[in-house]
Amino acid sequence: MSSEKNDVPAWELRFRAARVSLPDWADDAPDRSLYVSNTTGTYQVYAWDRATDRHRKATDRPHGTTDAVLSPDGEWIWWFDDTDGDEYGIWRRQPFTGGPDEVAVPGLGPSYEAGLALGRDGTVVVGRSTDEDGTTLHLLRPGAAEAVEIYRHAEYGGVGDLSHDGTLLAIDHTEHGDAMHNAIRVVATADGSTVAELDEVTGCAEPRGLACLGFAPVPGDSRLLLAHQRRGRWEPILWDPLTGAETELVLRTEDGRPLPGDVSAQWRPGARALLVEHEYEARSELFSYDLASGELTRVTTPRGTVVGASPRPDGTVEYLWSSAAEPSVVRSTTGDVVLRAPGAVPPGSVPVQDVWVDGPGGPVHALVQRPVGDGPFPTVFEVHGGPTHHDTDSFAAGPAAWLDHGFAVVRVNYRGSTGYGQAWTDALHERVGLIELEDIGAVRDWAVRSGLADPARLVLSGGSWGGYLTLLGLGVQPDSWSLGVAAVPVADYLTAYADEMEALRSLDRTLFGGTPDEVPERWAASSPLSYVERVKAPVYISAGVNDPRCPIRQIENYVDKLTDLGLPHEVYRYDAGHGSLVVDERIKQLRLELDFVKRHLKV
Template identity: 80%
Template sequence: MSDEKSAVPAWEQRFRAARVSLPDWAEDAPERALYVSNATGTYEVYAWDRTADRHRQVTDRPNGTTDAELSPDGRWIWWFDDTDGDEFGVWRRQPFIGGPDEEAVPGVPAAYSAGLALGRDGTVVVGTSSDDDGTTLHLRQPGAAAPETIYHHEEYGGVGDLSYDSALLAIDHTEHGDAMHSAIRIVRTSDGSTVAELDEVTGRAEPRGVACLGFAPAVGDQRLLVAHQRRGRWEPMLWDVLTGEETELLLRDDRGGEFPGDLSAQWRPGARSLLVEHEYEARSELFSYDLEKGELTRLETPRGTVAGATARPDGTVEFLWSSAAEPSAVRSTSGAVVLRAPGPVPPSSVPVEDVWVEGPGGRVHALVQRPDGEGPFPTVFEVHGGPTHHDSDSFAAGPAAWLDHGFAVVRVNYRGSTGYGQAWTDALRERVGLIELEDIGAVRDWAVSSGLADPAQLVLSGGSWGGYLTLLGLGVQSGSWTLGLAAVPVADYLTAYADEMEALKSLDRTLFGGTPEEVPERWQASSPITYVEQVQAPVYISAGVNDPRCPIQQIENYVGRLEQLGKVHEVYRYDAGHGSLVVEERIKQLRLEIDFALRHLGRAR
């Protein structure tokens, strides 16, 4: 190792090391692919000609680009162009071989994206969402000069998929008003008329969601692969949208038992089999399912997390894998590493331990990493966002940085997290934020009593929903935490609701069971600013000034109250949206958080 590299701390090397996403390939031109990489220091879109092994940077914007898609024939790269990370923009496209960008569908107004579907015959469906107009799906038929509206509703929805012949469009929608459980409508692209509806929310005491996983990739096959929650978890089924026939896939594990956790699936080329992903207790595994034989075959993957997988026409499966200890790589079931990022591999980190703690709503799963030495350690509770997400046994540069500085790291999959069944995910109702904090508090008590954590050096930290829970926890559990680090948080929920993007307003109405006017006491009880006077710990807040999810004004309101009350706090504002795609900016933000923690915990750097 060179002296220059040795001088760079391992935690910074992990951030600066180049990464690549799972390549997405064109369905009718599988040797043409797209991926996202931070090789230049900013996450941008790259085109990959796999036959010639040529890589070309497609986008180059100050705040980065991640949303892109290939046309089925591989001729065009579509990418979403927003302003400074605000997620509000239009789709542009450029030739795969290179050339100038052009507005992809003139006539579609700038908005938040609600999905995109590209048909083999040139049919295009663009989904838009706006605060004033709800959800609109714009259809442009082959040869048409301008798009037309094929769907509109004030509640949030989005593009599901186009059938193989582009005759049918699947729409994921929440017209019933429950943003946590979507329904599916099938319409004809010729006239927008409804063909079929799959709604397991309306009229049910216990709502169940369904979600579009894609039409069969075969001529004349109008089956739709659907995810459903009929047995208390996500599972796949087939739905013939013309006949109405449903085929639930009762998948069984190696011992013949039902799979715990959630199952998802995607079509393999030819539509005769499926690629199945099983997600449970912070880890994932892959299977292939033969539809004719009804046989499920395990695909060997290392223990850890598959962050994405795709079945290739040659029968292999490519997947992006990592563990908490080992950095990610795009691998193949052939045994090969498919795609390597340029430059050095980031330093490894510490494996996770699984901990189960009895909480008020059931057993809570936590992932624990310990630094070198003997405890009790200063400990960071790194709280995940979402809230319908989960921490996993996967490589993350942030937790690894805290470990390098002598901190233990605890990540809690509180009620609301995915991968533990529908009841666990759906538990976030009406007592928003307070339920999650009960689970985090139970794990905090375990960490102290077990000797892992020093009770005088407990850091509550998180971004997005995790930042919200951090600020809420500093007030509601004020005696439990030594300091807090909140990135892009909800801080003043009433103001956040007024300013945030429409998709999140819909989710919030579902979580709270109504608007702020309808159930004001619930919103008040779950807003961090309600408890700001009770905050005892020093608070560090970082915020993107263009953030449409956790807008800046509601953070300024909270900071203003901290200032009025004389609370110890620091604020960092940066020119981006809900986080940053620029590597050096991410390093700067974490360096500021670490410095804040070390200063206020009285620890030498």
């Protein structure tokens, strides 16, 4: 990949190129939209009046802002204000047309965010999570001076959605203690009393998850769109909490087969149809589903990944699409580009190759990108975070940078990843981290055996959960890797559990089957700190000092142990949370990683 003007390398241009998110429009004012962009070098929220094509930067914080919601009438922008990326803060709001920010809900102190619902009548429900109170939901009526608490529980939960008339509130909760499989409760906003409940975990031999996808967007319709796992994968269903009626949605392809993989949906305006989003084998596609006829019609999109889609009142669909080779763009089913960031389009990259490798838990899907030339190549195994996430055929500046420098890139959708059915995701239990490494190890052996990867130049790399697997892998598989590059990782699991936000503690208890006091041997077996003395490869670690997800203290414990053992390592600490929203900072971090790897591998 050649350099561009001013000798700025292509990999850096990809980071610097302005990009935009999928616009989110106001339900009752569709000409008013919000989107997030890095146009100024930091990711901020922008207001877009489509009628006048006026764009206005709504937030301007040094560490960036991405969490924002537009009120149904389009009059107010709500945005979450934390401190330096620590995710602990309050909601503020400002007029869509501009004006000073104000505290959105007086009387509520800072917390971790647990959802927000804005009703058409002005009713507001704010979800909060704190170490002291667990999950609490607070309702603010129009004209009221303060919000009132309508829900509280020690286990993690969150706001689902408000009904069109504001009388019903759906709550996603994990009161049963299984943070991987939510239950749904619908309460009356008048007094917080329970109207109906769906729980497919309590008393069930095989727990199944539920997720709130939204109430019907029309007056007088109490139907709630949910996602369920009753057939071992995510599928949509309609449920009326007032009558208890459930409507199965039979989604079939053009040749009559069920859609494989995971399926989600959202209401189309008018509630007569759904926009169906289908994820399968690292790619996605869209369909429209007519509720009266049961007809499923494909919405034509290019091969790749749709990371978000929005059905408009005029019948069109806007979607954000990309592939590994082509940068993202907001498109419409009209064929037009809906929203394009100013400036040059970032350079493209290399398409992915699909590889399936036999693993101990079944076939493992990996996405492989090869640089120019003949192998075997120095190879970066870029491990995704989550763990309930998966790598896709979508554009990413990080892998493209490694390719530019002559590295092959391999991304593994190990057990625990989404997009391959519930059994694959739920396989991650008790032997946390070790299961994923078995799958990564199987793909690593294939990469060497096939001639793709040079066994003397193998880099294990990742961020968040991927950073955790990197550090764990360097200790559990010390002879398999030449270097490790871990960003915002879990390094000392016991200390991480003590310091992290409650939502992640809840997930950890589910993954391990208990607390560190209840099953200490499982926690010790899955902590990178337990294996640090076996590490042979040089280690590079980057960490945000304000990170509530992978807190800095547990990383310092691991680094101190590396130092005591005299093991080669480098550490970069930066003033942000779980990653940075500042483009220059992202470039600096990748430049440091590239420099570390090139020095140690002599490439």
